Amino acid sequence: MILSSKASFIHQRIRKNTVFAAFCAIFAAIYEHFSHQVYSPYMICAFLFPVCLGIVPDIIRLKLCKSPKYLQKAGQIYSRHDISHIYEISLVMQQCGIYTFAVGSIFRGILDIYGTTNVLSAVYWWAGAFLFIGGIGINCVRR
Numbered sequence: 746m747i748l749s750s751k752a753s754f755i756h757q758r759i760r761k762n763t764v765f766a767a768f769c770a771i772f773a774a775i776y777e778h779f780s781h782q783v784y785s786p787y788m789i790c791a792f793l794f795p796v797c798l799g800i801v802p803d804i805i806r807l808k809l810c811k812s813p814k815y816l817q818k819a820g821q822i823y824s825r826h827d828i829s830h831i832y833e834i835s836l837v838m839q840q841c842g843i844y845t846f847a848v849g850s851i852f853r854g855i856l857d858i859y860g861t862t863n864v865l866s867a868v869y870w871w872a873g874a875f876l877f878i879g880g881i882g883i884n885c886v887r888r
Contacts, residue, residue, distance in 0.1 A: 754836070755807055771797070852869060
């Protein structure tokens with residue numbers, strides 16, 4: 746039962762990341778169109794954060810979830826209810842890190858298009874790294 750809810754949770758994450766990646770790509774295209782064809786690599790590549798850090802690993806998780814060896818191991822790991830909550834918290838932290846990376850990339854792209862800089866844009870990279878790596882760390886410590 747917990748494994749099926751885990752798979753539905755991962756399917757939900759894949760849908761959210763797909764919608765967010767599409768939003769980032771459409772936003773970048775519209776923003777750069779109205780900025781008189783001035784481009785920024787940060788703006789163009791903002792959609793890659795949800796794709797590379799969210800969708801691809803979740804598809805790999807789903808493939809692993811169907812293997813018999815993983816199901817046996819997962820049955821032992823998820824036999825206690827509190828551990829599955831820790832797993833969900835780690836995935837939510839990773840998701841927040843992905844969103845922070847993408848929003849920071851869009852913000853940096855906007856600053857590049859306007860031809861200005863801001864020291865505070867580095868906060869997005871540090872916060873995104875903290876959240877994403879922290880989520881992975883919680884998941885590794887749990888095992």
